[in-house]
Amino acid sequence: MKDDLKPKHYEIIRAKHPAYIEAVENLGKAVHGCGPLDSKTLLLVQLGAAAASHSEGSVLSHARRALKAGASLDEIYHALIGLTSTIGFPTVAAAMSWVRKALDED
Template sequence: MWDAYAELVKACAEAGPIDARSRRLIKLSLAIGSRSKRCRPSHVRRALEEGISADELKQVAMLAIPTTGFPTAVAALTWIENITDFQ
């Protein structure tokens, strides 16, 4: 099952012209919007490993305000800062 899922993830990533950096930011925003507790830290850590700055990740949380609401965006900012401020 896991191998099939990994292949699906890869196929989805390669299905269009969006570059890896943009895909990571999009995935983080989807994790924020869906309030996915399991995905959020993973996407933040991977983004940092891939060279995306803490400020860029925090902006993703700010961009969530109009769409997901202030409480969801602040929660996202809090968990982003919990990871980025201690790296």
């Protein structure tokens, strides 16, 4: 897996709008610190939301960060499979394929 968890497009936005990205990152820190869920669990929840919104980049980002936070690939795939009755098989299968393709390339 690549060490840099942020995609090139994110870094382009950061270069052009640093105050905006700083605010986004501060919001993320606030979200992680405001409740009882550990980082791994919260990232798996966010992974599910990313899959539901069909956001490939966000799915990949949350999967990579969940791995870094201690989630296993089995936990990531289980979190996605658990969405089937809510968001449907095609959306789950797409999210799983994005994760598999990205992690196979890393």
